Amino acid sequence: MLLKVRCGIVIGVLSASMMSQAQDYLPVLQYHHVSATSPKSTSVTPEQFTEHMDYLKTAGFQVVDLRSALDDLKDNIALPEKAVAITFDDAYRNIYKAGFPILKERSFPFTIFINTEPVERQSRSFLTWDQMKEMKASGGAFANHTISHPYMLRKNEGESDSAWLGRMTNEVDTVEGLLVEKLGSSPKMMAYPYGESNITIRNMMKEKGLMAFGQQSGVVSADSDFENLPRFPASGAYAKLSTLKTKLNSKPMPIASIKTGGDFATDKPVSLNLTFKQGKYRLKDLVCYVSGQGKAELDWLSDSEVVATASRPFDIGRGRINCTMPDNSGRQYYWYSNVWIRSEANEGYISEKS
Template identity: 65%
Template sequence: MFIFSSRSTLRSILVLFAVLAPFMSYAQNYLPILQYHHVSQATPFSTSLTPEQFTEHMNYLKEENFNVIDLKSALDKIKAGTALPEKSVAITFDDAYRNIYENGFPILKSHQFPFTVFINTLQIEQKNRHFLTWTQMKEMSEFGGVFANHTFSHPYMLRKIENETDEEWLVRMKREVSSVEEALVMHLGSSPKMIAYPYGESNDVIQQWLTSEGIVGFGQQSGVVNADSNFANLPRFPAAGHYAKLGPLKTKLASQPMPLVSYDNGGIYADNEPVSISLTFKEGNYRLKDLTCYVSGQGKAKLSWIDAHHVVASAPKAFTAGRGRINCTMPDKSAKHYHWFSNVWIRPSADENYIQN
């Protein structure tokens, strides 16, 4: 307890606080994570942004005083209930493309931004000239680069091969993961125990096994990580292709977690019926009347309120084969930020032999 000897002392302290306030870093308990693949003009549009666009993104983070932090350390703090610096964000890449080293790494190094690359090691072992080498990864490790698991061969993790039993499928998936863990330790000295699922595919069986191994998993649904998140299937924001423009990126960087108690998506697979998702919100002063949900390729979802804190968002029609999602956003009380939640479903084709459990 502070005891002030005079009003002048109190006044001096208040003046000092006013001077220092703009420079103080207020804590946050959530983390937006950016997902990149290629940094190149000569690669597929959907997973690429140009070196100029990537430079624009990184310069924006620097100029706007974002705290670009190490992903693994940030997740450990969130799980432990330890606050992150204000405006914290993490940067990730998938697939270990060499253009990350050639075009992305120089700007990351110049800004001293840490980053994580999820690597699939088959192409590295085959010395594919389009993929990173272990020597390049060691160099990047000296300047904030962390390398994590993206499986050995980048499979669709929920598809069985012909005549494969469920037990054989799980053994194969475990080997896809464990072989990369072994390679990371062998070539780089350690593993951060994180995996990005190829194509965002995982199920309860895979997630439970990874959790038992102490490995954190990432899907391809968008959203913000906080202590309530499923650490076996965390969201990230794609920042390439159609999402490479700076305007949408600013919105994502200012996003916060959706204040959910729970959700029910009816399972990971879609069929010939429209999907729906049930959302139950926490008690609090939220702008629930301004909640909006969009269905990929279909426009707005229908919202059916069960009660004041429980809504069902339904797609207008069934998804075609592949992946479909519902993205839900809601402005916060200030209208300067959005709460964000997303769910992805898989609509298998008849010949794709997806695991059913």
């Protein structure tokens, strides 16, 4: 009996120790090109990518398989301490030539979201199915980025809402079929081209069992919208290791509810209403930044509810508000971001109500 009690105590101590080292959130890095000659805005050089991957290794980050980690978070299963996931968009061949050897050497799993039209026509700038098979054998996963990389919320001229939705359904279903046919399986994940989606597209993802990513920054947790997940861009202007370190050490903002006013911005300044969970947080240190405008105005409606408002309307295109707040230790930051689309009438965007 005494032995059982002692064993129970040991198991309890070990469990507590393991939980203290566990993590209930996941930063996800987003890359495109790994090249010194591709567009700088969406590229890291091989040297920069090596620096990033070396930092993950030496700083003790645990690079995890993305889909498995998302499943665990959704089921409230703890991830390893300092878990992180690596992703790429667009299936560029330079990922295979310059990025894959670096990942393979370190045994890092990774996910590439592929648009299949250039792959199928055998563009020399894009991956081949054989290259993908080789990468899959060494920890690579390949997921959905549509056939043709369209703006998913834009209708063709004269196209009805139902015809648009049918076209978007085909963009998704065709890639899912090719992943199974060519690679044997699909991880059932999606990255929206340009990060754009609306409630109709997100409902489609849910019905098809696909987890999906936008292009807002932030950290994934069990509270995230699994049809519109955040990632941290790590290319171009975001490739500096100093700023990447802050993002890798970020936590999900402790938010109980969010009001954004919808996916589309108008000719009025956008606002973001955040209600925080119960707890002791450094709410007085919350700062929200509006893309291209600086700090948002913060209006505290109560001790736990704030409205962040832009100073002026967004320009045409995509705009965002990023909010950060230090945790009680001051060593990590809570992070939340939201993106809006401000469209022009001639761009053919689907109605906000569709």
